[in-house]
Amino acid sequence: MAQHFLLSAAARTLSLKSIFSEGEEAAYYRFCRLRWPETDGEPVCPTCGCIDIYDVTTRRRFKCAACHRQFSVTSGTVFASRKLSFVDLLGAICLFVNASKGLSAVQLSRDLDVQHKTAFVLMHKLREAMMAETRDIGLDGEVEVDGAAFGGHVRPANLREDRVDRRRLANRSGKRRVVVVLRQRGGRILTRTFLREAQGVEFARERIARGAMVAADEVTHWDLLETDFDMQRINHSEGYSVAGVHTNLAESFFSRLRRMIGGQHLKVEGRYLDAYAAHAAWLEDHREESNGRLADRLIGGALASPVSRSWKGYWQRRAA
Template sequence: MAQHFLLNSKAKTLSTLRIARLSDEEAFAFLCELRWGGQEQVVCPKCGVQHKAYFISTRKQWRCKHCKHTFSITSGTIFANHKLPLQTYLYAIALFVNAVKGISACQLSRDLCVQYKTAFALSHKIRESLMVQRALFPLQGEIHIDGTYVHAAPRPKNKKSERVDRRLKANSNPNKRAVLVMRERYSAEETAKNPLCVGAKKTLTFPILSENTDTVKKLATAYIAPNSRIHADENAAYDELMVRYDLHRVNHQKEYRSDEGITNNLAESYFSRFKRMYYGQVHKMSNIYLDNYANEVAYREDTRRLDNFTIFKDITNKCLATSSDNHWKGYWQGHHRQVERLVM
C-alpha cells in the first residue's frame, strides 16, 4: 500500500522551530526575497517604480529616488505599521500553516505571548490576505455543490416544559447562516499527468442567509460555466440548475452514493474539515467574519497536496501582496467591520 502524501518526508519541509530561531537579518532578507526577489532592486509602494533606492541601514528602510517616499519591507502590505518583530509574523504564519484544521486566536496568543486582541487581528489579517487573493474564475467540468448551516439552533432551556420546537422557523436562531460551497474536480487527463492532482481542484465558498433557489441560481450563473456537470443532493434549491447545466442528483436520505456512481463527496469533505475547525478549534464564528473562516478552509483544501513550506511561502506572499487599505486597517483605533459579507 502506497504511503499517504502527508506522511511523506517531502510534505514536511517547514519547521516552526527553525522559523522561530531566525535572526533579524535572516527574517528581513527572507521577506525581501519573497516580495522583491532581493534587497537590491526594490519597488516603491507609492510610485511603483522598481529601482535601487537609497537604503537607510540604521532603520532598515529605503528612500525612493523618484518620489522621495520612505518605506520599509512591510509598507503598503497588510502588516504595514507593525509593532511586533518580523520573526513574530513569520512564526505566526508558520503556526497558521501547520494547524491543518485551523488555529484559534487564544492558542495563537499563548504561542506568541501576545494579547488576545493582537492574536485575533493578526490571524484575521492572514485570513483576509487569502480572501483578497482568491481567484473567482468560472468553474467548469465536474462541480460538486452543497450547503451547510451554522448557528442553526438556539440553546435549549433547562426545563423541558420551557423548551420550544427548534424545527420551526419561528423558533430558529436569528444568527443562523449557511455556507454554500462549489468544488471543481480534477479532470482524468490532469490526474493522469500528475498523480497528486486528485479530488478537488478549486473551491469557492459563499456565506448566504439560506440555501434557496434564487441564491443558488444566482451564484451558479456567476461562477459555473454553462453545460458543466453538477453533482448535488436532493435539496429542491438545485432543481432549476438543470436548465443550464448537466445536473446529477444523489438522495442522501437513501444513499451516499447512487448506483450510477453519483456522489457529492467533494462538498462533504469540505464540510468535514469546516465543522472540525468550528467545533474543535475556534468554537465560535462571528457572522461578520464567516466568509473569512469559510475561505480559509477552502484554501487549506485546495493546497492539501502541497508541502507545508510551499504553503508557508504562498501565504507570506499573499500577505505582502495585500494592500494595507483593507477592513483591518485601524483595528486598534476601533475601526471594526460592522457589516456581514452575505450573498443575497
C-alpha cells in the same frame, strides 16, 4: 503501503526551531524575496516602479531615487503598520499553516506571548489574503455544489413543557448562516455565506462556466440551475453515491470546516464565517503542499494584498 505525504519529511520544510535559530535577518530577507520575487528581493518602488533605490539601513526602509518616497517591505500590504518583528511574524504564519484544522487566536496569543487582539487581527488579515487568492477564479469541468448551516444554536429549555420545536423559523435565534460551497473535482474550492441556501443559486451561476457538469443533492432550489448546466442529482435519502453521482467532495469540505469550528474556534460570528470558510477551503486546496511552501504562498499573497479596510484601525476601536 505508501506513506502518506503529510507523514513524510517532504511535508516538513519549515519549523519554529529553524525560524528562531536563523533569526530576524533571515526572516526579513525571506519577506523581501517574497515581496519582490522578480528581482530576488531587491526593492522596487511601489509608487513609481523604479528600481533605483537607496537603503535606509537604520530604519529598515528604502527611498526611491525617482519619486523620493520612503517605503518598507510591508508598505501598502496587509502587514502595513505591523508591530511584530519579522521573526515573530514568520513564526506566527508557520503555526497558522501547520494547523490543518485551524488555529484559535487564544492559542496563537499564548505561543507568541502577545495579546489576544493582536493574534485575532493578524489571523483575519491572513484570511483576507486567502480569500483574495480565489476572488477572480471561475470553475468548469465537473463541479459539486452544496450548502450547510452553521451557528444559531438554541439551547433547549430545562423543563420539558417549556421546550419548543427549534426547527421552526419562529424559534430560531437569527444567527444561523449557510455556507455554500462550489468544489471543482481536481480543482479549487469557492465558498460564500448566505442567510438561506437558495441564495447560492446565483453564486453558482456567477462562478461556474456555462455547460459545466454540476452535481447537487435533491433540494429543489438547485432545479433552477438545470437551464445553464448539465445537472446530476443525488437523493441522499437513497444513498450517498448512486451510479457514480455524488457530492462527496463538497461534504468532505464541510467535514473539515465543522471540525475547525467545533474543535478550535468553538463558535464563529456570522459576519466572520466567510473568512473561516475561505480558510478551510485554502487548507483543503493546498493539502498536498509542504508547510514551507504554504507559508511562502500565504506570505506572498499577503504582501500582494492591499491594506485591509476591514481590520485597519482595529486597535483604535474601529473594529470590523
